[in-house]
Amino acid sequence: MRVLLLNTLYAPHIGGGAEVMLQNMAEGLRERGHDVHVLCTGPQAGLQRETLNGVQVLRSGLRNLYWPFDEQDHGSLKRLAWHALDRYNGGMRSVLAKVLKQVEPDVVVCHNLSGWSISAWDAIRAAGLPIVQILHDQYLTCPRGVRYHKGRHCEQQCTPCALLRRSHAVASTHVDAVVGVSRFQLDALLDAGYFSASRSHVVYNGSPLAEVNVVPPANVRRPLRFGFIGALTANKGVEWLIEQFQARGDDASLLIAGRGDSAYVNHLKSIADPQRVHFVGYRKAAEFFAEIDVAVVPSLAPESFGLVALEACAHHLPVIASRMGGLAEIVQDQVNGLLCSPAAPDSLGDAIESLLRDPGLRQRLAGRARECVEPMLSVQRMLDEYEAILRQTLLTRGVPHGTAIPVSTL
Secondary structure (H helix, E strand, O other), rough: EEEEEEEEOOOOOOHHHHHHHHHHHHHHHHHOOOEEEEEEOOOOOOEEEEEEEEEEEEEEEEOOOOOOOOOOOOOOOHHHHHHHHHOOOOOHHHHHHHHHHOOOOOEEEEOOOOOOOHHHHHHHHOOOOOEEEOOOOOOOOOOOOOOOOOOEEEEOOHHHHHHHHOOOHHHHHHHEEEOOOOHHHHHHHHHHOOOOOOOOOOOOOHHHHHHHOOOOOOOOOOOEEEEEEOOHHHHHHHHHHHHHHHHHHOOOOEEEEEOHHHHHHHHHHHHHHOOOEEEEOOHHHHHHHOOEEEEEEOOOOOOOOHHHHHHHHHHHOOOEEEEEEEEHOOOOEEEOOEEOOOOHHHHHHHHHHHHOHHOOOOOHHHHHHHHHHHHHHHHHHHHHHHHHHHHHHOOOOOOOOOOOOOOOHO
């Protein structure tokens, strides 16, 4: 197959787990003999072409008010105007239409649409091509993509988001197949009225890091180390973690790895005890996991999947995680980790204290950590499932949803 993968970013620009998964998908499909092209946005005007690890990558300058990954504060009014243009960006639709004529793919796989907007679906449909949409976040119901505002998870869609997304559910009926990276992620959009005419699937993200045969850590005689790795943003719950750790985590240390807005990072440092809480900057996940005893994923908004939790389990680490979104599909309470809830703030501190005071519990959870996630780990498994979906989408193009397809033809 000739496959075009569409996303907001592509390596070396990494915004999160979506870009890691996309690169694994692009390089993995290429290794299997498919002709793979990636189209993403970039900071330079025009259309830039390059080859990265054998994958053809096209980067289009963003036709909006500014490049949103330049770490500048553009102000609330300008951000609102940016999102208004991103509701349906005709300029980016014309870019995609041009690329579709040049590449002539058999199928287009859409990942994150921020920057492209749902105008991408119309460009693909006008070209007569099938669309597979992979859901990595809540962009289709919330311009921020996280359903998180003013320190709280948005249980209901707010009025501004509803206005900016008023035509999106209807537009989604033209998508041939939709894939959630977790059952939660898929159901969240289906329950909101999206993709009513699409074939739906769940495919968990695999990880090359997780496929490495990691030896369980040996018992060491030192204070216990808890660790957080990820983006240092408010929705990730780092402030909650620091407060709860400092209230309960005597005789232990907390390592925080990651990057974020300098003002917010400075705020986190201002509330942290430097003798017990250590900010270690950007770290490679495998190296970081080797230095800690317990991983903590204290998200305040639902995670679409939770790749950090998966990789921590693969490294035989017990995980304390929020009972939100896809995290609850990775971490089983009292089996390979402990679940807590932002609605009960002390539940995070209780989990920290349990693992600090009960070495037997910590060892039991660590002993089952990798075993519990083993079926999810393989990138080859992930590629097998996506190949099957792409073949089914091409085979059933125009066939009514619900029609039985013989397995032998896939």
